Amino acid sequence: MSIDVLPATGHWDDFATFMVPRKPGGGGCVCMSYRDARLGMPERIEYMRSECSAEPGPGVLAYLDGEVAGWCSVAPKSTYRRLMNSRTIPHLDEERDPWSIVCFVVRGGFRKRGLMHDLLDGAVEHARVSGAALVEGYPVDTGGERVDVISGYVGTVALFEKHGFSRVQATDAHSGATQRWVMRRELG
Template sequence: MGIEVVPAQGRYADAALVVGTQKPGAGACWCQSYRDARLSNTERPEALRRQCADEPGPGVLVYVDDEVAGWCSVAPRSSYRRLMRSRTIPLLDDPRDPWSIVCFVVRAGFRRRGLMHVLLAGAVEHAAAHGAEVVEGYPVETGGTRVDVVSGYVGTVELFEAAGFHRAAPTTAHSGHRERWLVRRELTGATPGG
């Protein structure tokens, strides 16, 4: 099985296939809710098209045997307007503009293959290639129990910790009635901890 993670830049059709049609329970958010919640459902596809046309792109895609299988939204935190104004996720003051990982989607038929781990690694690599010094996410605390697809779109604390992230701050945010954490990973020689 050939697996490859690539930037979504220049790959709008594949990104749209994943985030425009595959997000159970949330409709087609087109991965725009953290970027600009003011966009209507009809404006979201065009917003994603514009983002995919520009460097560095809105995220990364994973392919399995040349078929698009999943998505991870990763970009500079400042590009996520709603996140920047969040009342539930306490963003740590950091002049480096950390890159944020806000969403994972793995298409039906490709789940339970560890692709979220692959996507997370690819997202971190993509951020580093574009000069990121720190990457953060906002995953759910599972308490060792299984998380449904809808609640797990933000990833799990265990997923991020396995990739070298550490818990930086608790949040008052929830996904599927589960608490979420702010997790961070330094990509330079800087001291972790925010």
């Protein structure tokens, strides 16, 4: 099994295969929930197409034996409108603009293979190569229990801890009924 994690820049068609609704009028976030959820579907699609055409891009894609299998959104926190205006996920300092890891998507048929670990490593490396000195995420603290796919899109505290992140502050945010944490990893 060969796994590659690559920046989404130049890979719009791969991103679109599972992140863009297939039917006209279909729902979905197109990974715009944190960027600007006010936009309609055509505008969301065009925004992400544009993001995928320029550096540093909106995130990373995981490929399993050459087939796109997963996605992780990672970009400077300042590019995520919802995070910048959040009442539940705090800003820990105003002087720094950490790169934020806000979501993971693993396609059906590729789950339970550990791809979130590969996506997280790839997201951190992409941030580092792009000049980030600090990366943060907002995962759920499951207390070791399994979490449903919908609530787990933000990752788990255990996942982030395994990849060198530290808990910094509990938030008022929840995914499902589970509390989320600000977790950070210094890169510089």
